[in-house]
Amino acid sequence: MTHCLIENLTKHLKEIxxxxxxxxxxxERAKQIQSEFCLDSIALDSMATQQRPFRIRTEVEEDLSGEDKQQFKTSFVYPILDVALSKLEERFEHLTELENTYGFLFDLHNKVNSLNQCKRLEEALTSAQDGSKDLDGTQLFDEIKSFQALIDDDGGKTPLESLNKIYELGLEPIYS
Incomplete structure (x- = not known):
C-alpha cells in the first residue's frame, strides 16, 4: 500500500x-498574496546578523511579465519539486529493499514462504564485522511453518490479528 501511495505521489509531482x-x-496565487501584503520582497543582509525590515511598496504592480513567471518556476517551484521527487525516489528504493528482505513476514498465510527467504533474512541480519547472527534462517522457517499451522484454522489475516492470536493462546514466550 505504501508503495502505491509513493508511486502515485511521485507520478503526480512529475505531472506538475x-x-x-x-x-x-x-x-497567480503568489502574485495575489504579494499584492495583498504590498511587499516587494524580504531582504536579508547576509553580512549582518539582523534582518532588514520589509520594504513596503507604494504601488502594486498589476502586470508581472512572463519573465517573472519563468523565474518563479526555475528559482522556486522546480527546486522544491526536484528535492521532493528525489526524496520520494530514495524512500521508494528503501521500501523496496525492506520489502525484499522482510516482506514475506507480512503474509504468513502464504505457503510459498521458503527456506531461501529465511536464509536471505539471516544473511541480511548477519554482522559483517564478526559474523554474528541475529537469527537462524532454518529455525525461522520451522517456526513460520508451525505458526502457519496454528493460524490457518481461524487465525488472523493481518500481522496484528496474528499477534492477537498469539496473545489469546498465551504463546508469547514461544514467539517472542
Whole structure:
C-alpha cells in the first residue's frame, strides 16, 4: 500500500513539473498574496546578523511579465519539486529493499514462504564485522511453518490479528 501511495505521489509531482497549469495557478496565487501584503520582497543582509525590515511598496504592480513567471518556476517551484521527487525516489528504493528482505513476514498465510527467504533474512541480519547472527534462517522457517499451522484454522489475516492470536493462546514466550 505504501508503495502505491509513493508511486502515485511521485507520478503526480512529475505531472506538475512537466505541465504548467498547476504552476501557473501557484504563480497567480503568489502574485495575489504579494499584492495583498504590498511587499516587494524580504531582504536579508547576509553580512549582518539582523534582518532588514520589509520594504513596503507604494504601488502594486498589476502586470508581472512572463519573465517573472519563468523565474518563479526555475528559482522556486522546480527546486522544491526536484528535492521532493528525489526524496520520494530514495524512500521508494528503501521500501523496496525492506520489502525484499522482510516482506514475506507480512503474509504468513502464504505457503510459498521458503527456506531461501529465511536464509536471505539471516544473511541480511548477519554482522559483517564478526559474523554474528541475529537469527537462524532454518529455525525461522520451522517456526513460520508451525505458526502457519496454528493460524490457518481461524487465525488472523493481518500481522496484528496474528499477534492477537498469539496473545489469546498465551504463546508469547514461544514467539517472542
Amino acid at each position: 513539473r512537466e505541465g504548467s497549469v498547476v504552476i501557473d495557478e501557484w504563480f
